[in-house]
Amino acid sequence: MKDYELLDAIGGINPEYIDSAEKSIRKDKKHIWKKLLPIAACLCLVMSAVILPSIFGGNDVNPEKYKYHISGAEMAMEWPWEYMTIAEKYTTVKFNDKEYGIKLSNPVGENVLGDPLGSCEATGVDSYTNKKYTETFKVYRINGVSEDRLIAAGTEGEFYVYMQNDISKPATFGDVWDLYGLDQNLTFNHFTIYEGYDDKGEFELTDDAYIGEILSECGDAALYDKTDSFERSDRNYLTFTATSEALGAYKLAVYISEDGYFATNLFSYSHIYYIGKDAAGKIINYAKNNSEKAESIPYELMVSGILTEIDDDYVLIDDSALCNDAEDGTVYKIYTDDIRIRRCVEFGGIKVGDAVIVKYNGKISEKNEVNGAYSMYTGTLVDGGLQIPE
Template identity: 45%
Template sequence: MKTPRISEAIGNLPEDLVSGAVTYKRTSKKKSFIKWGSIAACFMVMVMAAALIIPMFNSGDPISIGGIDRDYKGVISGSESYIEFPWEYKLGYEKYTSVKYDGNEYSSRARAIDEALLGDVLGTCIGKGVDSYTDKTYTETFNVRQIKGVSEERMIAVGIDNEYYVYFNDDVKCPATFGELLDAYSLSETLPLVKFSVNEGYKEKGYYQIADDEYIWQVLSECRDAEFYAENDKWSRGDRNYLSFTATSEALGVYKKVFYITEDGYVSTNVFNYSYVYYIGEDAANKIITHAKNNATEAKREQYEYTIAGTITEIGDGYVLIDDTVLCKDKKDGMVFKVLTDELIIRRYLECTNIKVGDTVAVKFQTEIVLGEDNTVSGAISMYKGKVTDDGMAVPE
């Protein structure tokens, strides 16, 4: 299979995020270590790719953070540095980025999966990991389970540290027809298509949602003979009109990737690591596009992730309190947010990076804020120290 261009593999990056010149002060990225350690080149590529789709804050305009509009006086600039955490602070999929099962190598998708989505126990796999602080190599045997509706030749669930994670067989051949793709992953059951944007080339014209995707999958199920587009690396959406569906699936281990349906008859998606393109025909494609437009309601555009920033006023058992007053145009508009830190993915920043009360920090998270007495923020995934400037806040690199 040919490797796709990176812009197609990453996904639907709106023009305003790609340019970034007005809304974001980008600086070069440096590595940050608790202690010196090696970083795999492929992991650094993923970090760089993620930096392209972090929400950008435009000075002067109110911004939506986790569903709450905030009126800040400037920008939050800079981008996160990758931290090599000690072995005991790594998540299971970070310790063992690949495993060997049934003669094949599977790579982590860095997403946990609920046991309700798991099927039969398939056996065991072997994982190897290296502690970059000590150079010690760990070899472990893990249980492997089927993901309901998904071929184990393509994806498996691996049990590490009391969690199951999705692993993907990178060497498996791309399905030759769209029908084979549907069957291999039970897409009508595992991949909801309800939120979408209308696009002309790389310009987004509006964001919408529909109540259900039953009709969409009904039409797609009639396109089983659609063949894989052999020159997928040359395929581009830049000169096409299309719908871009948000592709999030716990079963498939993907978060806010994309599923394109174009007016000229193509389906394209990056759900499976590479850019998969199939020609389903203009008639089928426009049935879906027309149905979606006619049955949709307007919605807010989804950000890939949210960022909240401010001063830490309290560090408690399983939480920190962050006051964003320092960033507000009007100090009276300041709010205090309770960021939950009980999960290892965020707790490690407090325990390993010397963050303390009084520090100004930026926290990245993936769920909407629960408004109330505490204004609770869950799903936090990173926390970095920042510096308040006349223009807002800068995250040193």
């Protein structure tokens, strides 16, 4: 994945910043520091912009409840081998003499698995000891997807999507449609209307069947390979949120532009096809006329507060210190059954009394129990732009 495409995949970033970073990278590839500056800037924007909207938008919490928020950045860290997930340990597998790389760190459900294809060799290295590990994984076809593109590999009950390395982009959109089974593995529901970089609102489709019908008739659409990215500054287009368990995709994007292009970052690097103005126009008009205004979808869900208790199976986080009125505070019970959250407590140095941010992908119960937590990191209590001594 190219660096600017990684930014695009992260989501929640103004497309103007992504395009700017991309242009900077293309102009000067010789100097790595120039290449990294726009990326770092975009990532800083993500961290500063995403925390509060995700807390308020993701948890259906009234923003007026809070006076303070917690500002923090999740640091990249090499975890000890025993604290890593299967996907983190074994990032590559070899199947039928071809190498595949992990596409998404979340395991897939059994409904995604098709016929068994045999076994593969998985390899990983403990960065602390440099010891190499190998495992034999079972391999399954992913329903509707060619095994020359993606496979599901892993152990019983824990399978992940792996993508073959060094594959070329399909020559036509019909090839993409067939190779990845887009008729069954991709839906078109939530979208944003853009005019250049101007966001004109988010919407939810009531039924996407018609869009699938139109796209299925665009099989001859040719790959547009004159550029590695989809320039959006001078276009009117729709951006569909693209999440697909089968394709190992989480909140990526599909663009349909008025000038006739289908573009996506679903496959880890940009794919652009010219489907024609007529087909694109039908899709855009249908979407606009068969949708309802929708709330913004946060890229990540978060809760934050002061860590008040650490137990073997859970931690407690109290957000009273953030509230205008402490009596409005909530104590969240965060379950730590996932090794990704447990390692933050056991190895990450987090302790009772810290101001923390927790990411989760599950639900919050009526009793304020949080399931699906997968990350925790410390931050600083902030009132507007001022840091508050804890």
